[in-house]
Every structure is written in C-alpha cells, then in structure tokens.
Amino acid sequence: MNGSWQLAFAVLGLALPGIAALWEFVLVGRKRLGYRVQMDTTARDERALPYAGVLQQMQRTNGGPLRDPSFVLLRIENSGWAPIVENSYLAPDRGHAGIQVKCRGRRVVGMVVTELSRNELRGFFTPSSDDQHPTPHVPGLGVTDGVIELPKVKLNRGDHYKVLAVLEREESFTDEEFPEPEVVASIVGGVRRGKIKKTEYYPFASKPVRWVLALLVMVSAVQSILTFTRHDATAAPLDCATGTLTLSGSTAFAPVLQEAAKQYHRTCPDAFIPITNDTFHGSVSGLDALAAAGRKAKPTGSQGLGDRLAFSDGPKSDGRPQLLPRPVALSLFALVVNKDAGVQDLSLKQIRNIYAGTITNWSQVKGNNVPIHLVSRNPGSGTRTTLEHQVLDNKPLLAVTANDCTALDVNKPGRCEVSDTETLLNTVASTPGALGHSEVGAATAHDDVQQIRIDGYPATLEGADEGAYPYWQTEYAYTYGEPPANSLAAGFLRYLANEVGKDIIRSHGNRPCAELAKPLLCRPS
Known part of the structure; x- marks a missing residue:
C-alpha cells in the first residue's frame, strides 16, 4: 500500500476522536433527559416472614393486605450538558406533569421522593394552590388512570432526583413477571426527537460514540499493520x-x-x-x-x-x-x-x-x-x-x-x-x-x-x-x-x-x- 493510503489512515485516525467528541458533547450531549430504573423488585410472600418489618404494616386504603406488592425506584437525571427548564418539557404549559411512568399490570399504592441532588429541587414537589390532582400525603407527585406523573423539574447539568413507588398487582393481570416500567417524556431541543433516554447501559458514552471508538481501534490496527509490513528504506527510525x-x-x-x-x-x-x-x-x-x-x-x-x-x-x-x-x-x-x-x-x-x-x-x-x-x-x-x-x-x-x-x-x-x-x-x-x-x-x-x-x-x-x-x-x-x-x-x-x-x-x-x-x-x- 502506497504512502497516500497511509496518510489517509493517519488523517482518519486523527479526525475520528474529534468527531466522537463533537457528537457526544456538542450534538448528542447538548440537551438530554435520562432515567434509570435502579430497582424493580417484588415482595410477594416476604411480608409474612418474622423480619419483614414495615411490610407487615402495608395495607390498601380499605384496610386489606397488598396483593403481590412490588417496589420501583426510578432515577430521573439531566445527562447532557445544557440545563433543562420547565419550558423545556414538551407538555402543555398548564399541565402539571412533565414525565409519565407506566407500570403495566400494577396499581400505584404510594410514592415518595427519596433523594434530591440539590435541596432547591424540593419546591417542585410541593403542590400549588391550583393543583387539580395532587396525591394526598405525597406533595407534587400524582397518579392519573394508574400512570405516575412527575412534575416539570428544572435540572442543571448533572442534577437528578429519585422516586420510590409502592405498587400491587392488578387482579386482571395474570403474567408471572411484570413488564419493565415505561417512562415517557420529551423535551424541546433535545436529540433523537427529545425523547427521554435510558442511560444505565452507557453512562460513559452513547452507542454511536462506541461505534466510532471501535472504528478508531480498527484504523489504529491498520496503521500498525502498515508500519510493521513496510520494507522500504523510509521504515527505519531516524537514528x-x-x-x-x-x-x-x-x-x-x-x-x-x-x-x-x-x-x-x-x-x-x-x-x-x-x-x-x-x-x-x-x-x-x-x-x-x-x-x-x-x-x-x-x-x-x-x-x-x-x-x-x-x-x-x-x-x-x-x-x-x-x-x-x-x-x-x-x-x-x-x-x-x-x-x-x-x-x-x-x-x-x-x-x-x-x-x-x-x-x-x-x-x-x-x-x-x-x-x-x-x-x-x-x-x-x-x-x-x-x-x-x-x-x-x-x-x-x-x-x-x-x-x-x-x-x-x-x-x-x-x-x-x-x-x-x-x-x-x-x-x-x-x-x-x-x-x-x-x-x-x-x-x-x-x-x-x-x-x-x-x-x-x-x-x-x-x-x-x-x-x-x-x-x-x-x-x-x-x-x-x-x-x-x-x-x-x-x-x-x-x-x-x-x-x-x-x-x-x-x-x-x-x-x-x-x-x-x-x-x-x-x-x-
């Protein structure tokens, strides 16, 4: 292979890291709303055990025991580098919810905010006087037709909050395992149509960037092969x-x-x-x-x-x-x-x-x-x-x-x-x-x-x-x-x-x- 091909691979090897950084931090990372399902587990018969503690005290509002209780811990985060404000959420201006969480086959019994990256975020979970459907005892969180509604929280770069939901099985749902919660949200100006993205599988880099990195490794390998297979005088070191x-x-x-x-x-x-x-x-x-x-x-x-x-x-x-x-x-x-x-x-x-x-x-x-x-x-x-x-x-x-x-x-x-x-x-x-x-x-x-x-x-x-x-x-x-x-x-x-x-x-x-x-x-x- 002649020198022009070697030069082309060298230029490509230098350009790829720049393209990857531009994609990840300027284009993809511009505005990105992400979520992680950090826990989705069932309690089932554990509440009958002697060490079950608070599980034994959990009941429906009518006083009966929970049917196949389960817990979902959800983390919502700003995984980009641009801030997300209330107007960023692609939802009606007067609407309370910015994010919806559907847990098919389960009914929401109760919710609580368990963690805030900054104490200033707490005000977003306090209902206003004109709030039409606040959840009693859980300020700022709501449930409509079995769907969890999360407010339009302002999130600076790196901000996050966590919500823990207690659920029970619906009588009509007979499957052995529950489907994974479905999180629905969109933001204005975000990439991939602004849809909220699951981040737990690639916290380091998005899938396209990983493909770019793999291509970069291939380019480096080709350059190494070219270096070690050359036999002309220019292959020798300068010394x-x-x-x-x-x-x-x-x-x-x-x-x-x-x-x-x-x-x-x-x-x-x-x-x-x-x-x-x-x-x-x-x-x-x-x-x-x-x-x-x-x-x-x-x-x-x-x-x-x-x-x-x-x-x-x-x-x-x-x-x-x-x-x-x-x-x-x-x-x-x-x-x-x-x-x-x-x-x-x-x-x-x-x-x-x-x-x-x-x-x-x-x-x-x-x-x-x-x-x-x-x-x-x-x-x-x-x-x-x-x-x-x-x-x-x-x-x-x-x-x-x-x-x-x-x-x-x-x-x-x-x-x-x-x-x-x-x-x-x-x-x-x-x-x-x-x-x-x-x-x-x-x-x-x-x-x-x-x-x-x-x-x-x-x-x-x-x-x-x-x-x-x-x-x-x-x-x-x-x-x-x-x-x-x-x-x-x-x-x-x-x-x-x-x-x-x-x-x-x-x-x-x-x-x-x-x-x-x-x-x-x-x-x-």
Whole structure:
C-alpha cells in the first residue's frame, strides 16, 4: 500500500476522536433527559416472614393486605450538558406533569421522593394552590388512570432526583413477571426527537460514540499493520545508520553485545554488525585492535572512526590517548567452582589465601578433600584484572603450572589459563576441584558450576550498591577519537543507552549506567 493510503489512515485516525467528541458533547450531549430504573423488585410472600418489618404494616386504603406488592425506584437525571427548564418539557404549559411512568399490570399504592441532588429541587414537589390532582400525603407527585406523573423539574447539568413507588398487582393481570416500567417524556431541543433516554447501559458514552471508538481501534490496527509490513528504506527510525560496524574486546560482555547487535539490525536493516566466534578476545586485545585500526585509517581533524568500537571490563591503561571511554554498564562477576569442591561460601581472606597458594585443598575451608585447581583467563582479560585489583588486593596470580588445562595433575594443586569465558566455565565444570571467574550472566546460565558467595553475599547489584559484594566493574565502550554523530558507531552507542538497549543489559544481570546516581562515573553509590 502506497504512502497516500497511509496518510489517509493517519488523517482518519486523527479526525475520528474529534468527531466522537463533537457528537457526544456538542450534538448528542447538548440537551438530554435520562432515567434509570435502579430497582424493580417484588415482595410477594416476604411480608409474612418474622423480619419483614414495615411490610407487615402495608395495607390498601380499605384496610386489606397488598396483593403481590412490588417496589420501583426510578432515577430521573439531566445527562447532557445544557440545563433543562420547565419550558423545556414538551407538555402543555398548564399541565402539571412533565414525565409519565407506566407500570403495566400494577396499581400505584404510594410514592415518595427519596433523594434530591440539590435541596432547591424540593419546591417542585410541593403542590400549588391550583393543583387539580395532587396525591394526598405525597406533595407534587400524582397518579392519573394508574400512570405516575412527575412534575416539570428544572435540572442543571448533572442534577437528578429519585422516586420510590409502592405498587400491587392488578387482579386482571395474570403474567408471572411484570413488564419493565415505561417512562415517557420529551423535551424541546433535545436529540433523537427529545425523547427521554435510558442511560444505565452507557453512562460513559452513547452507542454511536462506541461505534466510532471501535472504528478508531480498527484504523489504529491498520496503521500498525502498515508500519510493521513496510520494507522500504523510509521504515527505519531516524537514528538508524548504514554500513558495517566492527566490535571487539570483552568476552564477558560479549553476550550483551551479540543480542544488542541482532536487535539493532532488526530495527535498522541497513546496518551490519557481524559477530563470530573470533570477534571477542578480551578487553586488552580489543583495545589494541581499535588503536591499530585508528593508526591505519589516520582520521584527520576532530573526526574519529565511525565503524569500530571496543568494549573493556574496566578503564584502559595508559598509552592509548586516542581511545575515548564511554561507560555503558555496571557489570557483576562471580567466582565459580566445580561442584565436587563442596563449598558455596568463602570469606575474602580465604579467597586471597587460595590465590596466594597458602590454601591448596578444599578441606582446609570445610570442603571436600580435593586439591584446588585455579582456572584463570589469559593476561589482558578484564575479568581477570578486576579479580586481581578488587578481590585479591592487587596481588598477582600464581605462576602457571600447566599450559593446557587438560594436563593439570588431579592429585595436586595447579593453575592454567584459557582465552574466553565460555572455555573457562566448561573447564571448571570438567576439572575436579577447579576454581575460576566469570561474568554473572554466563555463570548463571551454566548449570554445571557452582557460584561462590563472598563473605556470605551473592553476586547481586544490591550487594555491590551496598559495598558488601566486591567483584564488579564498570563496562566501557571505547572509540578511536570522536565518532561522527551520524555514524554507525555513534548510533549503536545511543541504542545501548535507550530503553531497548537498557532492557538487554539488564537481562544479562548488569545495570545500565543511566540508572545509577552518577551515570558518568557508573559506580555503586
């Protein structure tokens, strides 16, 4: 469907609410007299019950009991926005009644006004000296030939009154159920010939307006279908950029970036962010690759690279002045052990002694009698650097005892290194007594390893915020120089900071920097 049809539906979608409001509040709502039958019930044999109270005392004027008594509570209201005055009623000027209520099959025994929205309305129910047929003991109400007559009451917008009528069955009426009361009245200048309308079924809006609202929903649905089925270039959001973006860096943050890249491509079909098994090799490796690409491209002036980003667990080291940081998320990391170690909680002191080599068997920390095998990431890993700085008090790791983790001696302690998070988790799961480190999202998804609490605290954002959990780090995105505002690198960074990007970051156990008290620092409060 072409653009003219889309424009037509958009205009129709804007016009329909205006038409509905005009109809309801200017045309239909101009002057409207309404009624509600709020009660229509029979008493029948209830008057014989011991708790019947006043029902036992109700009798005809001749002293006999009521025949199949019933009660009708009627509410008369001004349901429009214009006032209704005495001259508004379409009835003879000298006539007493403005509204008639017919209750077929029943005779009226008595009536009373039970509620007035304003006390000033009470005067309309007081008979005048020339009233030809007032009902005794019920001022202002009348009954003629079995028909209840209600006076011409002035009603401002929202005004109402209620009348309760007591009735009994006529001898000639043999039907089981009584018909619903019939209310007859008309006003001058009202819609639909000014007839009184029953309002209890649509107090919010009249039936025509509800049809208009239903049509509006249909128009909105068609617009949505048109939006989601378009495949031309104009369907992309204004912030979409085109081209190819190369990502590198942290393997811990890689799952977030993989999902974000996939979602961004769905939103912006002309943007390509290829990710393979060789895309991420660690924080330092990613920064080196970004710096090398910048030196090769030699961007001039203030413009930086618009087609490359590197992600690092923590800030860069000195020596790369062209790389500019942008905090993206607060990332959580966790220590993980092979399940046969028999431990779930370690104190910070015990962890430091394990990595220092003074604790070499899990039995020394109340675990099983299994040698401890340390599985670590290669140098340059942000997860490893954070472990050394924030958990081990800046102490370096022990020397590697096996270049290949499969060559570790199961009967004595040792340490080996791997290149990425997935390999580390698989190695810990398959190596008896192994202890390693990983970002929380990947560790949680791996069923064959056990996460370690530190001093009783699990790896949670709340624990990091309170300063109780120490193993966390700020995730940075690095650019080479300042990328052009319309570049794919800049667009992807904005995407990570908007609602969809933040949802993806949260889903992997991290916290978007924008949600912290100081987003530019992106550290626990």
